[in-house]
Amino acid sequence: MASGDPETEASSAIQAELVRLDQITRRLRRECPWDREQDERTIVPHTLEEAYELADAAHRRDDAKLLDELGDVLFQVHFLALLLEERGAGDLAAVARNTTQKLIRRHPHVFGEVEAQDAAQVLRNWDAIKQTEAGREPGVFGEVPDNLPAPLYARKVQRRAASSGFDFLDVDGSLQALREELEELSAAGTAEQRFQELGDLLFAAVNVARKLKVDPELALRSSADRFRGRVQAGVDLAASAGQNWNDLAPEQQLAYYAQARLGEITP
Numbered sequence: 001m002a003s004g005d006p007e008t009e010a011s012s013a014i015q016a017e018l019v020r021l022d023q024i025t026r027r028l029r030r031e032c033p034w035d036r037e038q039d040e041r042t043i044v045p046h047t048l049e050e051a052y053e054l055a056d057a058a059h060r061r062d063d064a065k066l067l068d069e070l071g072d073v074l075f076q077v078h079f080l081a082l083l084l085e086e087r088g089a090g091d092l093a094a095v096a097r098n099t100t101q102k103l104i105r106r107h108p109h110v111f112g113e114v115e116a117q118d119a120a121q122v123l124r125n126w127d128a129i130k131q132t133e134a135g136r137e138p139g140v141f142g143e144v145p146d147n148l149p150a151p152l153y154a155r156k157v158q159r160r161a162a163s164s165g166f167d168f169l170d171v172d173g174s175l176q177a178l179r180e181e182l183e184e185l186s187a188a189g190t191a192e193q194r195f196q197e198l199g200d201l202l203f204a205a206v207n208v209a210r211k212l213k214v215d216p217e218l219a220l221r222s223s224a225d226r227f228r229g230r231v232q233a234g235v236d237l238a239a240s241a242g243q244n245w246n247d248l249a250p251e252q253q254l255a256y257y258a259q260a261r262l263g264e265i266t267p
């Protein structure tokens with residue numbers, strides 16, 4: 001017997017599992033004391049935590065972890081949509097419908113007659129379309145959340161400015177600005193000047209990341225993880241030599257750190 005259309009079969013399987021997840025979410029809301037007490041303000045911190053865990057899994061290219069974390073985020077979406085449904089403000093179907101309409105509207109090069117030759121043009125079209133949508137906060141920086149982590153907030157502000165045409169033409173301009181900010185930080189003479197110039201330097205570094213299409217949050221986290229691993233390796237090397245890391249002079253610690261770096265396996 002010939003098998004059916006693979007895309008249709010996949011769609012049917014997805015629908016069945018989503019229905020099952022929806023049933024479980026509703027039962028938890030009814031029968032679990034913890035879930036009954038939650039509202040959107042108490043749930044969102046968990047949503048953010050799950051989103052960061054998802055980002056980490058994606059960055060590590062860990063497919064098994066990515067599958068698991070996607071499920072956690074999907075449950076968060078179901079739960080928050082259920083809270084909307086309970087107060088008559090919408091439901092999961094409305095969430096999906098709104099997203100579908102938005103995707104169609106913002107991709108006229110796929111669903112309409114507009115042409116887009118590259119990803120940059122897609123983004124420019126996307127930003128222009130957003131400005132025409134009803135209910136949007138006006139202005140270049142309308143609807144930029146204030147509570148984003150600082151690197152992501154900086155990138156969002158930069159992207160909004162760039163969508164208005166205020167931007168470096170290429171990465172070389174942003175790299176030059178970064179070098180200039182480093183010089184200004186070096187020349188800063190007071191605590192207040194150092195505070196301001198350090199902020200400018202970090203902001204310029206985020207701009208370089210944006211121009212290079214690198215996520216500054218993930219890049220910084222990856223760097224911190226590498227540093228942590230190297231220091232821990234140095235601690236272990238010192239211990240194998242019968243030395244306590246905390247008792248070592250800075251130059252001795254640095255020597256073990258350098259040894260740890262040399263011992264790294266490069267891809």
